[in-house]
Amino acid sequence: MKKFVSALLIVLGSVHFSGAQTLFTYGNQKVSAPEFMRAYKKNNQPVVVNKAQSIREYLDLYIKSKLKIQDAYDRRYDTLPQIKQEVENLRTQISENYMTDPEMAARLKMEAFQRSLKDVHVAHIFISFKDAANKIDTPAAKIKLETVLNELKKGVDFQKTAIQYSDDLAAKNNKGDIGFITVFTLPYEFESAIYNTQIGKFSEAVRSKLGFHIFKNLEERKAVGKIKAQQILFAFPPGADDAAKKQVKQTADSVYKRILAGENFNRLASLLSNDYVSGAAGGLMPDIGVGEYEPAFENMLWSLPKDGAVSKPFLTSFGWHIVKRISTKPVITDKSDADNLQNLQQKIMADSRWQTSKDFIYELVKKKEGYKKYDYDDAALWNMSDSVLDYKPMNTGWAIKATTPLFSIGDSIYNANAWVNYANTYRFKQDGTGPKPWEQVRDEWVDFEMTTYYRQHLEDFNDEFRYQMQEFKDGNMFFEIMQQEVWNRAQTDSVAQAALYEKNKKNYLWQPSADAVVFYCPDEVTAQEAYQLVKAKPINWRSIVNRYTDKIVADSSRYEWEQLPNPNKEKIEAGTVTPPFINKTDNTASFAYIIKSFPQQEQRSFAEAKGLVINDLQKEFEKQWDTTLIKKYPVKIDEKVLAEISK
Numbered sequence: 001m002k003k004f005v006s007a008l009l010i011v012l013g014s015v016h017f018s019g020a021q022t023l024f025t026y027g028n029q030k031v032s033a034p035e036f037m038r039a040y041k042k043n044n045q046p047v048v049v050n051k052a053q054s055i056r057e058y059l060d061l062y063i064k065s066k067l068k069i070q071d072a073y074d075r076r077y078d079t080l081p082q083i084k085q086e087v088e089n090l091r092t093q094i095s096e097n098y099m100t101d102p103e104m105a106a107r108l109k110m111e112a113f114q115r116s117l118k119d120v121h122v123a124h125i126f127i128s129f130k131d132a133a134n135k136i137d138t139p140a141a142k143i144k145l146e147t148v149l150n151e152l153k154k155g156v157d158f159q160k161t162a163i164q165y166s167d168d169l170a171a172k173n174n175k176g177d178i179g180f181i182t183v184f185t186l187p188y189e190f191e192s193a194i195y196n197t198q199i200g201k202f203s204e205a206v207r208s209k210l211g212f213h214i215f216k217n218l219e220e221r222k223a224v225g226k227i228k229a230q231q232i233l234f235a236f237p238p239g240a241d242d243a244a245k246k247q248v249k250q251t252a253d254s255v256y257k258r259i260l261a262g263e264n265f266n267r268l269a270s271l272l273s274n275d276y277v278s279g280a281a282g283g284l285m286p287d288i289g290v291g292e293y294e295p296a297f298e299n300m301l302w303s304l305p306k307d308g309a310v311s312k313p314f315l316t317s318f319g320w321h322i323v324k325r326i327s328t329k330p331v332i333t334d335k336s337d338a339d340n341l342q343n344l345q346q347k348i349m350a351d352s353r354w355q356t357s358k359d360f361i362y363e364l365v366k367k368k369e370g371y372k373k374y375d376y377d378d379a380a381l382w383n384m385s386d387s388v389l390d391y392k393p394m395n396t397g398w399a400i401k402a403t404t405p406l407f408s409i410g411d412s413i414y415n416a417n418a419w420v421n422y423a424n425t426y427r428f429k430q431d432g433t434g435p436k437p438w439e440q441v442r443d444e445w446v447d448f449e450m451t452t453y454y455r456q457h458l459e460d461f462n463d464e465f466r467y468q469m470q471e472f473k474d475g476n477m478f479f480e481i482m483q484q485e486v487w488n489r490a491q492t493d494s495v496a497q498a499a500l501y502e503k504n505k506k507n508y509l510w511q512p513s514a515d516a517v518v519f520y521c522p523d524e525v526t527a528q529e530a531y532q533l534v535k536a537k538p539i540n541w542r543s544i545v546n547r548y549t550d551k552i553v554a555d556s557s558r559y560e561w562e563q564l565p566n567p568n569k570e571k572i573e574a575g576t577v578t579p580p581f582i583n584k585t586d587n588t589a590s591f592a593y594i595i596k597s598f599p600q601q602e603q604r605s606f607a608e609a610k611g612l613v614i615n616d617l618q619k620e621f622e623k624q625w626d627t628t629l630i631k632k633y634p635v636k637i638d639e640k641v642l643a644e645i646s647k
Contacts, residue, residue, distance in 0.1 A: 023641050024059075026067055027633035033645050036062060038467075052646040059642070065478060067629040068485075072477040083480065087473050095455055098465045101360035105345075108353055112344045113335055115183035115195050119290050121218040122194055123158050123176040128167040128211040145205055145212045152202055158216045167211065176216075179295030182223055186291070188353035190215065209431070223331040224290060229301055230265055230283035230326060235274035235319040252313035252320035259310055265324050274319065287329065297321065358451065364461060365450045369410035376404060381416065382438045388420050389427070407446060409453045419445060485625050490617040500620065501606050501613050508609035510602040513560045514572050515595040517541055520553045520588065527580035527589030535577040538593050556595075558608070565590040573597045 020032035040058050048054040077083060127144050131137040148165050152158060162168075162176025183191065193203040194215050202216040234252045236245055255272060259265055269283025278285045288301065294316045304311060304325040313320045332340040348354055365371065380400040387394035402417040422445045427435050436444075459466040490496075501508065519534070519541075521527035530552055533544045545554045561572050565581035576594040583589065606613070 021641050021644075022638060023645070024063065024635055024637040026063065026070065026635045029066075029070060029633070031066065033641050037645055055642070055646045059637070063635055064626055064629075067626070067633050067635075068481055069474050069477050070633060071629060072481040075481070077477050077480050078473070080480065083473070083476050086476055087469070090472050091469060094465070094468065095458055098458055098462050099361070099451070099455065100354070100357040104357040104360065105348075108348050108357060109341060109344055110335070112183050112348060113341070115191070116331055116344070117223050117333060119180040119182045119221050119223050120194050121180050121220070122178050123162060123216040123218055124168065124178050125158070125162045125166045125171070125176055125214040126168040126211060127165070127205075127213075130211075141211055148214065149205065152214070158202060174295070177218070177295065179291065179298060180221070181291040182289065184347050184351060185289070188351060188356075209429075224302060225328060225330040226287040226289050227301055227328050228287050228326040229285055230269060230324040231275060231278060231285060232265075232269045232273045232283055232322045233275040233278075233319055234272075234313075234321070249313065249315075249320055252322060256310075256313050256322055259322065265310070283324070284326070294318075297323075301325065361454045362447060362450050365409060365454050368461065369453070369457075371407065371409055371446075371450070373407045374405045376400065376406060378439075381406070381419070381442075384416065385420065385423055385438060389424055409450060412453065414449055418449075422448065482622075486618050486621045489621055490614050493617070496617055497610065497613050498606065500617050501609060504616070505603070507616075508604040508612055510558075510598065510604055510608075511560045511562070512572070512597075512599050512601070513558055514564065514597045515556075515558050516564060517554050517556045517593045517595065518559070518565065518590055519545070519592070520555070520590050521580070522551055522588055524580065524582055524587065524589050526551055527582075527591060531577065531580050531591050534591075534593055538575065538577060541593055559592075564592045564594075566592065572599075 020034045022030045023033045023036050024031055036059070039062060040055060044054060044058065072078070125148060127141050127148065129136050129138050129141045131140060144165065148161060151161050151165075159175035159177065162171045166176055168176070181191070181194065185191070186194070187208070189206055189208070190213060193206045193213075194217060197203045197215060197217045199217050199220055202214055205212045205214055207213075232252075232255060234248050234255075236248055240248070255268055258268065266282030266284075269279050273279035273283055275283075288298070290298065292298075293301075296314065296316045300311050300314050300321075301323055304323070307325055307327050310324045311322060313322055315321075334340070377400070380395075383392075383395050384400045386392040400416055402415065402420075404416045405413050406416060406419055407414055419442070423438075423441050426444065426448075427438075427441045429436055454461060459469060519527070519530060521530060526548065530544060530548065534541050541554065545552050564572065564578065566572070566578045567581045568579055570576055570578050572594055574594055574596050576592075578592045578594075580589040580591045604612075
């Protein structure tokens with residue numbers, strides 16, 4: 001199998017480079033210098049003593065691998081069900097990694113990192129699309145927006161304006177102040193508006209599904225990170241009057257005194273907290289980031305001076321709280337921290353900003369494959385859609401039918417039937433508020449089909465994806481044909497095995513060897529314990545191994561002396577137990593118990609030599625096959641090109 005691994009590595013990186021210098025041809029195929037050098041660099045150390053010799057030696061192996069793969073293609077191994085399925089499985093697994101613009105993805109990650117370094121104190125004015133009767137009135141919302149913007153531009157206080165105009169019910173009490181936020185606290189479009197607004201300034205209006213939003217940057221601070229805390233919540237009962245709320249306050253004050261007197265916070269939280277989730281964990285809450293709770297709650301939490309500090313009871317809209325600071329986790333400021341960048345990447349992929357990294361697909365598909373919108377009447381299409389999907393009457397005289405082409409991408413044409421199938425599934429808003437406008441659904445459909453087209457033709461758009469898929473497919477083809485032509489043949493041809501053994505019998509000798517038991521242990525401590533036990537009474541080695549259940553594996557066989565773990569070069573004789581040998585790469589350990597020693601060379605029997613014979617037979621079969629392939633696919637190397645890349 002080592003032969004397979006080394007040979008398979010040779011073919012990795014083997015992809016077609018058009019328009020480059022040809023290094024060699026085989027049959028009617030050709031390989032360019034860049035293609036070969038890609039494979040060479042992937043499978044060799046950056047620095048070699050003799051580059052020309054290294055390249056020449058690698059070229060020989062590379063050519064032999066290419067001939068085998070070509071033979072597999074000519075025999076149509078690529079049509080085998082298992083090959084096709086494995087290639088398709090890989091395509092499914094990795095295609096999503098290539099569905100985003102790498103430059104955009106990198107920019108989003110660095111943008112998120114920079115924003116994570118500071119928190120912004122924000123005020124907010126919300127103007128709803130709905131009127132007092134709870135009906136959509138977009139024109140009225142736009143008029144109100146203009147009024148608010150004019151007030152702000154004239155210098156009217158933002159918080160005063162929020163009290164007067166904001167449709168956020170909380171604005172009457174908090175004056176639009178929503179506290180500090182940081183990256184990922186709010187939807188991306190809100191976050192960007194805030195982080196792009198200078199301190200003391202207000203943003204342009206941001207439109208959402210619900211209405212218009214204006215933000216003001218009140219102040220900024222260095223990011224505080226996250227805090228771990230415990231809380232006891234004394235919640236107001238539903239419909240509580242002032243007397244009931246006063247009673248809740250008295251209870252909170254009483255419990256606070258008990259904490260100051262030394263009672264266990266965890267126990268009190270478990271018994272008394274109305275936050276039943278954290279209460280079950282002794283009041284312990286998940287790590288708290290900026291902007292996740294009401295400003296009053298976060299302000300009190302971050303005001304606690306040290307770990308272990310407990311707050312006095314304080315009020316939020318939920319009731320009275322007592323919180324205890326456990327620890328803080330500062331923001332990571334090292335932009336090369338791999339774990340932090342990976343965490344940011346995961347958050348980005350789960351965030352609305354990730355969609356912007358896919359916008360490049362539409363322009364790329366239009367540019368490379370061409371997008372054409374056919375001439376049809378939008379109103380006729382909407383009427384047909386209403387008729388088919390909502391069973392409304394169909395107007396006569398409009399020439400829209402199932403086969404009417406609506407647009408094309410490359411050679412693919414998308415007709416009205418495809419449109420109806422898409423619209424039937426995606427025409428409703430995700431929030432359940434009803435159907436989207438037909439224009440919006442149509443635009444989303446075009447984007448969807450462009451994305452699907454791009455995914456299905458990724459090899460044409462992305463070189464790295466094409467390289468990876470070709471490498472994998474060639475590797476599978478190489479493995480399959482090697483299995484058939486070399487490995488399986490050598491394993492099953494008992495006549496050839498016996499003949500090779502008799503022919504090369506002198507090559508199959510036992511060097512000084514021993515019947516021994518080798519003990520493989522997961523760590524040095526286990527090895528030392530077992531070693532002392534076996535050394536004290538070797539005959540009991542089986543029962544000793546059984547004591548360690550699955551921790552120790554014992555292998556009883558005949559080994560040549562060089563194969564035995566023997567760090568102190570102990571004399572190999574019956575009864576010897578060699579000290580543990582520690583494998584520095586993984587800290588596993590092994591030692592041996594010698595049952596019988598054979599200090600002289602001895603002839604291996606066929607059974608004893610069979611593994612070696614099969615290995616040699618594989619080499620023989622491959623050598624014969626290489627000779628056949630050279631005749632089948634004559635190789636011509638351009639020595640000038642080879643000399644150039646060998647410099």
